[in-house]
Amino acid sequence: MSRARPERIGALPVRGPSLPRRAWNAGLLAACALAAAAVVLPLGLIVAHLLAQGLPALDLGFFLHLPKPVGEPGGGMANAIVGTLILVGLGALVAVPVGVGAGLYLAEHGDGRVGALVRSTADVLSGVPSIVIGVATYGLVVVPMGRFSALAGGIALGLLMLPTIVRSTEEVVRLVPRSYREAGLALGAPRWRVTQQIVLPAASAGIVTASLLALARAAGETAPLLFTALGNRFWSLRLDQPIASLPVFIYDYARAPYDEWNRQAWAGALVLLLLVALVSGLLRLTVRRIPGR
Amino acid sequence: MTRAFDLFYGAHQALRSVTLEVPSNSVTAIIGPSGCGKSTLLRSFNRMNDLIPGVRTAGQVVVSGRDVYAPGTDVVELRRRVGMVFQRPNPFPKSIFENAAFGLRLLGIRDRGELEARVEQSLRRAALWDEVRDRLGRSALQLSGGQQQRLCIARCLAVEPEVVLMDEPAAALDPTATARIEELVLDLKKRYTIVIVTHNMQQAARISDRTAFMLMGALVEIGDTRRLFTSPREKLTEDYITGRFG
Numbered sequence: 114m115s116r117a118r119p120e121r122i123g124a125l126p127v128r129g130p131s132l133p134r135r136a137w138n139a140g141l142l143a144a145c146a147l148a149a150a151a152v153v154l155p156l157g158l159i160v161a162h163l164l165a166q167g168l169p170a171l172d173l174g175f176f177l178h179l180p181k182p183v184g185e186p187g188g189g190m191a192n193a194i195v196g197t198l199i200l201v202g203l204g205a206l207v208a209v210p211v212g213v214g215a216g217l218y219l220a221e222h223g224d225g226r227v228g229a230l231v232r233s234t235a236d237v238l239s240g241v242p243s244i245v246i247g248v249a250t251y252g253l254v255v256v257p258m259g260r261f262s263a264l265a266g267g268i269a270l271g272l273l274m275l276p277t278i279v280r281s282t283e284e285v286v287r288l289v290p291r292s293y294r295e296a297g298l299a300l301g302a303p304r305w306r307v308t309q310q311i312v313l314p315a316a317s318a319g320i321v322t323a324s325l326l327a328l329a330r331a332a333g334e335t336a337p338l339l340f341t342a343l344g345n346r347f348w349s350l351r352l353d354q355p356i357a358s359l360p361v362f363i364y365d366y367a368r369a370p371y372d373e374w375n376r377q378a379w380a381g382a383l384v385l386l387l388l389v390a391l392v393s394g395l396l397r398l399t400v401r402r403i404p405g406r
Numbered sequence: 407m408t409r410a411f412d413l414f415y416g417a418h419q420a421l422r423s424v425t426l427e428v429p430s431n432s433v434t435a436i437i438g439p440s441g442c443g444k445s446t447l448l449r450s451f452n453r454m455n456d457l458i459p460g461v462r463t464a465g466q467v468v469v470s471g472r473d474v475y476a477p478g479t480d481v482v483e484l485r486r487r488v489g490m491v492f493q494r495p496n497p498f499p500k501s502i503f504e505n506a507a508f509g510l511r512l513l514g515i516r517d518r519g520e521l522e523a524r525v526e527q528s529l530r531r532a533a534l535w536d537e538v539r540d541r542l543g544r545s546a547l548q549l550s551g552g553q554q555q556r557l558c559i560a561r562c563l564a565v566e567p568e569v570v571l572m573d574e575p576a577a578a579l580d581p582t583a584t585a586r587i588e589e590l591v592l593d594l595k596k597r598y599t600i601v602i603v604t605h606n607m608q609q610a611a612r613i614s615d616r617t618a619f620m621l622m623g624a625l626v627e628i629g630d631t632r633r634l635f636t637s638p639r640e641k642l643t644e645d646y647i648t649g650r651f652g
Contacts, residue, residue, distance in 0.1 A: 290496070292494060292496035293498060293499075295454065295492065295496070296496045296561075297498075298485065299489065299490035300489070300508060300561065300562065300565065301484075301512060301565065302509075310508075311498055314499070315498070315499050
C-alpha cells in the first residue's frame with residue numbers, strides 16, 4: 114500500500130455552513146433570545162414598578178406599626194406581615210407533612226388502585242380555583258367554629274399547597290436511583306429504613322424546593338383568605354381569631370379611595386415580594402448544607 | 407449452594423433447574439453470555455429478585471444449611487449474612503463514614519468508638535483506608551469510580567457477612583481500578599465466601615477457584631477454574647471460552 118498523502122487525513126477541506134443555513138441559524142437564535150427576554154421582562158417590570166411605587170411609602174414604621182385610621186399619616190402593616198407568616202406557617206404545618214407523606218406513598222407504593230385514586234384526587238385538587246377552596250374551608254371550618262380565624266386561613270392555604278407538594282414529592286422521590294434502594298436492601302435494611310434514611314434524604318433538596326414553591330404561591334393568595342382569616346386591623350396572634358395578612362391588606366388598600374392607602378398598598382406588595390424571596394433564599398441555603406449533597 | 411433451582415419472571419423461565427455448590431472461603435465465578443441468568447442466579451442467594459413483581463421460584467437455595475426460600479425466612483437477616491456489591495458503584499449520597507457505617511447503624515450500634523473502629527476495619531479490608539482516612543466526612547460521591555466501588559465493598563463488609571455476592575463489580579471501572587478490585591477479591595476470600603458474576607473470562611480465570619458456565623438459564627458446567635478453561639468437558643463451554651459464540 115502506498116503512503117498516499119497521509120497528511121490529508123484529519124485535514125479534509127472544511128467549508129463552513131452554507132449562507133441560508135447560517136441565516137436560518139441566526140434567525141432562530143434571535144427568536145430564542147427574544148423569547149428569553151420576554152420571560153425576564155415582565156418580572157423586571159414588576160420589580161421595577163414595585164420599587165418605584167413602594168419604596169417611597171416604605172420606612173421602618175411600616176414594619177413596626179399597626180394600620181392607622183383614614184386621614185392619619187404613617188402607620189404600618191406589622192400585623193399583616195406577622196399574620197402572613199403565621200398563616201403560611203400554619204398552611205405548611207398542614208400541607209408539608211401530609212403532602213410529603215402522600216408523595217412518598219405514591220412513589221414507593223402507589224402503583225395500585227389506591228395510588229391512582231390519590232394521584233387523580235391531587236390533580237383535581239390542584240385544579241380547584243383558590244376562591245372555591247376559600248368557600249369550602251368557610252363551610253368546613255368557619256361555620257362549625259362560628260367565626261373567622263387564623264386557623265381557618267391556615268387550613269385554606271394548606272389545602273392550596275397540598276397537591277403541589279404531593280405531586281412534586283412523588284416526582285423527586287421517583288428520581289432517586291433504584292441502585293440506592295437496592296444497596297440499602299442488600300445491606301439488610303428493612304424497606305421503611307431505606308425510605309427513611311436513604312430515599313428521603315436523597316430527595317430532600319427537591320422536596321424542600323417543591324414545598325417552597327407551594328409556600329411562595331400560597332403566601333400571595335388573597336381569595337382563600339377572604340372567607341377564612343378575614344383580616345384584622347389590630348394586633349392579633351390568636352389562632353382562633355381573624356388575622357391580618359398582606360394579600361388581603363393589599364387588596365383592601367389598593368381599592369380604597371385614599372391616596373395614602375394606595376401608596377401603602379404598593380409598599381405592602383413590595384414587602385410581600387421581598388418576604389417570599391427572603392424565605393426561599395434562606396431555605397435554599399439550608400438545603401445546600403445538608404451533608405452529602 | 408442451590409438444588410434444582412428454577413426461577414420465573416412471569417411466564418418466562420430465567421433459571422432452569424440450576425444445581426451448584428459454592429465451597430466456603432473460595433471464589434466462585436459465574437460466566438456466560440448476556441441474558442444467560444447469571445445475575446438472576448446471584449440475586450437468588452440474597453433474594454434480591456423478590457423486588458421484581460411476578461417472580462416465582464421452585465427448588466432450594468441453601469446458605470449455611472438453611473433454605474433461604476423456605477417460608478418464614480427473615481429476608482432482612484438473610485441479606486445481612488449475604489452481602490452484595492453491584493455492577494455500578496452505588497454509594498449513598500452521604501459522607502464516606504456514613505456509607506461504611508450504614509449497615510452497622512442498622513444493627514443498632516450507636517457507640518461512636520465502636521462505629522469508628524469497625525468503619526476503619528472495613529475500609530482497611532476494602533483497601534481504601536489510606537486513601538480516605540483524612541476525609542471521612544466528605545461526600546462519598548466525590549470519590550473516583552474505583553474508590554466508590556471499594557467503598558461499597560467496605561460498606562458490605564462492615565456488617566460481617568458470610569457470603570459476598572459481586573455482580574460484575576469491575577464492569578464500570580477502568581483497568582487500574584479493575585486490577586485493584588481483583589487483588590481485593592483474592593485477599594477477601596481468606597475471610598469470606600465470594601460469588602462473582604463476570605463477563606470477562608480472563609478475570610474469571612485470574613481470580614476464581616471454581617467457575618460455572620451458564621447458558622440460557624441452565625448451568626452447563628462447573629468445575630475447578632483451571633480445569634474448566636483448559637479442558638472443558640462440555641462442547642458448549644469449549645465453544646464459549648474459545649470465542650466461537652457469546
